[in-house]
Amino acid sequence: MTSPEPPTWDGAVWVGAVDVREVPATDGAATDGATTDRAATDGATTDEGTVRLVAADGYRTARLLVRDGTSPRGFVDLPVTDGAVDAGGLRDAVAGLPPAEHPPVPVRLPSTTVVLCTRDRADQLADALRSVLALDHPDLEVVVVDNAPSDDATRRLVTAPGTDPRVRYVLEPTPGLSSARNAGVRAARGEVVAFTDDDVVVDPRWLRAVASGFARGEDVVCVSGLVASGELRTPAQRWFDERVTWSRNLTPRVFRLASPPADRPLFPFSVGDYGTGASFAVRRDALLALGGFDEALGVGTVTGGGEDIDLFARVVLSGAALVVEPSALVWHRHRADVAALRTQAVGYGTGLGAWLTKTALRPRTLGMALVRAPGALRHLLVGPAAPAVVGAGGAARPVAVPAAGDAAFDREVAAVRGVELRAVLRGVGRYARSRWTVRARTAARRRPS
DSSP states (O other), X not given: OOOSSOOOSTTOEEEEEEEGGGSOSSTTOOOOOOBSSSOOEEEEEOTTSEEEETTOTTOSEEEEEEEETTEEEEEEEEEOBTTEEEHHHHHHHHHTSOOOOOOOOOSSOOOEEEEEEESSOHHHHHHHHHHHHTOOOSSEEEEEEEESOSSSHHHHHHHSTTOOTTEEEEEEOSOSHHHHXXXXXXXXXXXXXXXXXXXXXXXXXXXXXHHHHHTTOTTEEEEEEEEEEEEBOSHHHHHHHHHOXXXXXXXXXXXXXXXXXXXXTTXXXXXXXXXXTTEEEEEXXXXXXXXXXXXXXXXXXXXXXXXXXXXXXXXXXXXXXEEEEEEEEEEEXXXXXXXXXXXXXXXXXXXXXXXXXXXXXXXXXXXXXXXXXXXXXXXXXXXXXXOEEEOTTSOEEEOOOOXXXXXXXXXXXXXXXXXXXXXXXXXXHHHHHHHHHHHHHHHXXXXXX
């Protein structure tokens, strides 16, 4: 995912990926280099034993996702000198990673509809759409849902002459990501419906990896994937990357209500382990049986979010299996400044509070939640543990975000956590308000015209 601007901060990190087969065995050996969705190296290791990176001017550190075929092994952070990383340091770092766990090979690839929901972000959508159309999948269609747009830029982009015939345009006038996703599900023709966002770039093998996730069991209804940080150019992006767990979730897992994981005391409410809305897929018939997405939740409503974690929890509570398949990779561009982070934190917090309210309003889930409430409160207040990467010496270490060198930034970003916690409390009333709005809208639709 190419950064739109060069870095202006010493802590900026160049982001890419490399396959273990491309790591030079000795200094001076040829390699195809590190890649993301673009060609991220110049395709060779220099005589001095370095791997050169494309568009790395101004960066002092590179983060590479090391893959073995489609399977991720881990992240490595390496110093960058004159736009290149040391080949020996790369070898040492890769040697310190655990072996990859390869997913099963699916017997067949199910017909799949990719639903891309968007609102007034045609420029970003164009990049995401290009990456989706480059997917390695023989039976693919794409439904772009234009959600309550203020202009016709998305419609013009999607319906322009010469547009790939696999792409269809759907207008959903009701604001809200859940309403948009439900419109996409209704329009979908595929056996599987995959969802991603308009600010990502998907890996070319994303849907094949999703199919591998479904191959892990006949009861698998939902598969989520790895959403890696595609840009770490600003202090705000690095701060966000440190906080979220889904950007480094490298261990394949199968979650079933009948087999509670011993290491997840909050299960089945450990929704942070299930993935995020930027990369997941659901069997269409099962999704319809679950009632689709809750239109009282999600971006574009007063609740601001929560529709993805709500669906994940409902899948598990239904008795079906949810698979986390890290080989299903997409690259996500995080918010670049503190103002955008604050807005996002409000949405995350309000959505979480709304989902917790919904959980408390149902007798079955209320009892389960009360038992886990003390642990959930600790998790909410403390937050997730910092993820780890492997450095040039091959040793794992926690991610550390360098100081921005700006006291105002440090104060602002420290306040974001408090903003999010206060938003959780607001989510209680917001869910009730949004639920009433949905019911009123549904009743109005049922009235004879």
